[in-house]
Amino acid sequence: MLMCGCAWLKYRRLNTRAGLVISHYDTLGLEKDCTHSDIKHSFIKLSKELHPDTNPPLSPDLHQRLLAVNEAYSVLSRPHQRRAYDQSLSVGERTNEGMRQYGDIRTNAPRHNVVRPHGTYADPSIYANRDRTHDRDYEQRPYYGVRAIKRKLPNSYIAAGAFVFMAVGAVFHFFLAKLTSDITIHQLDRRDQAASEHLQLVRQQALTNTKEIQMALIRQRANDSAANK
Structure with missing residues (x-):
């Protein structure tokens, strides 16, 4: 499990604008059940399309795409690295179940706990972020659950x-x-x-x-x- 997690951190590519993880299969335009021949054919095709000789001068975006294609092929073309990468994808998919993107915040918390007037994340388990509408229900209760101690002690x-x-x-x-x-x-x-x-x-x-x-x-x-x- 630990090795899969490390592979996931090493091999994933993150689109920061969309907040989505793009796998190496997506980079090559392939499905997860593709063959080694499919991987090689797609790599050759994309390398020709993105090569500087085909697109002079090479823009920064095309250069990044070419680097991503090379990285994807270096991982998926090696059977042992591909197996480790597929396992890391499975772990990442289970980890990201229920995750949602709210602006720059990615979380599985309910929307009403994330989107506040200031647009920041507020964890309701933190005392400062509690729902203050229920504070009156606890005013007459002892602070520590002991009747002799009514208020918070220094x-x-x-x-x-x-x-x-x-x-x-x-x-x-x-x-x-x-x-x-x-x-x-x-x-x-x-x-x-x-x-x-x-x-x-x-x-x-x-x-x-x-x-x-x-x-x-x-x-x-x-x-x-x-x-x-």
């Missing part, structure tokens, strides 16, 4: 409120992180204490029992483990 109040909210959130986050850390450390201390007590018990048993008793205990544990399996 920006300094909003900035101060945001700073206080951030400060409270930072303090809450600090205490929450500290509480979580204390709980984790306490659990680790309990595990270390249990492991230490078990190690002391093993050492006492090793010092109390003889080598024969220890080997017997090991064999007993191995037998119990095998029996449980």
Whole structure:
């Protein structure tokens, strides 16, 4: 999709007076389903008609048309560039669906939102361009949707409120992180204490029992483990 969009920007020709996009097929006077032979024949024919030897002296308009014909042929005569160009045309056609031209303005907005007394575009989604006839309907409503706040607050109040909210959130986050850390450390201390007590018990048993008793205990544990399996 991105490549098609880039091709559309690269290969399109714009008639600024009419506000219309002229494709390379239009430049050569051909349809989109034309063959390579049609493209070559039309290019040769137009090149002869617009060549400076045929139209001395060559006017700026004819020169621009000749450049457009050469550009159109350079794109459409190469199969891979033609495929990319055809895809870009499809993207451009979908993008331009519903677009209308109002003087120098090209948009899909309704006419009453574009043509104003000053002839400029006015986006109704911008607060300054709103329909002011409905302002009275909102005079008794709270500005922020909160009943305690009836009017718009200065920006300094909003900035101060945001700073206080951030400060409270930072303090809450600090205490929450500290509480979580204390709980984790306490659990680790309990595990270390249990492991230490078990190690002391093993050492006492090793010092109390003889080598024969220890080997017997090991064999007993191995037998119990095998029996449980």
